[in-house]
Amino acid sequence: MSVREEFDDWASSGRDKGMEERHWHTAKHALARMPIEPGDTVLDLGCGSGYAGRALRDTKDAGRVYGLDGSPEMARNAAGYTDDPVVGYLVGDFDELPFADDSIDHVWSMEAFYYAADPDHTLAEIARVLRPGGTFYCAVNYYEENVHSHEWQEFITIEMTRWDRDQYRDAFRDAGLSVAEQDTIPDREITIPDATEFPTEDWDTREDMVERYRELGTLLTVGVAH
Numbered sequence: 001m002s003v004r005e006e007f008d009d010w011a012s013s014g015r016d017k018g019m020e021e022r023h024w025h026t027a028k029h030a031l032a033r034m035p036i037e038p039g040d041t042v043l044d045l046g047c048g049s050g051y052a053g054r055a056l057r058d059t060k061d062a063g064r065v066y067g068l069d070g071s072p073e074m075a076r077n078a079a080g081y082t083d084d085p086v087v088g089y090l091v092g093d094f095d096e097l098p099f100a101d102d103s104i105d106h107v108w109s110m111e112a113f114y115y116a117a118d119p120d121h122t123l124a125e126i127a128r129v130l131r132p133g134g135t136f137y138c139a140v141n142y143y144e145e146n147v148h149s150h151e152w153q154e155f156i157t158i159e160m161t162r163w164d165r166d167q168y169r170d171a172f173r174d175a176g177l178s179v180a181e182q183d184t185i186p187d188r189e190i191t192i193p194d195a196t197e198f199p200t201e202d203w204d205t206r207e208d209m210v211e212r213y214r215e216l217g218t219l220l221t222v223g224v225a226h
């Protein structure tokens with residue numbers, strides 16, 4: 001199954017809103033860090049339900065916001081969740097971004113980058129479309145140090161890229177993006193039951209669940225275009 005088919009199915013079954021709810025726990029903290037000035041142009045790469053672009057309009061007064069997704073159904077759903085005339089959604093591939101050189105001020109991506117067929121080329125495309133000084137905020141929960149995420153590949157037919165922290169930094173630099181920041185954002189909102197309630201359907205021990213959400217959380221890597 002292709003990326004498009006996989007996520008068309010997710011969108012049709014309402015899983016786009018479920019992803020939004022789960023991702024928001026950590027995404028909102030990363031979005032708050034973005035140095036967006038009023039009127040800046042922002043690209044939300046792998047936008048899903050489009051929640052990030054809408055949030056940046058509400059909290060940062062971003063100018064033109066584009067949400068790009070490989071799934072037509074995701075893009076269609078996202079467009080239906082807003083009537084903001086400066087927020088638009090389009091269907092496209094990460095390997096060939098439909099934007100001119102130096103035309104985007106900031107790029108955001110949450111839980112989508114690792115679906116890129118060629119992540120190094122995608123980074124080169126991001127560097128191409130970013131204006132000098134523009135930023136790429138890349139947030140992922142599926143990464144090497146998060147051992148609790150490794151099994152995700154078993155449940156999805158799309159091949160995903162699982163890099164570690166150093167691989168993200170090296171790839172950003174190889175694409176021409178300076179690494180300005182890299183850290184992990186814990187999920188402090190998800191409810192973790194008392195130890196007496198374990199094992200659960202998803203977790204063998206409370207310690208594993210605490211490590212996954214409170215310690216490992218979301219890996220955020222921030223690149224700056226030259």
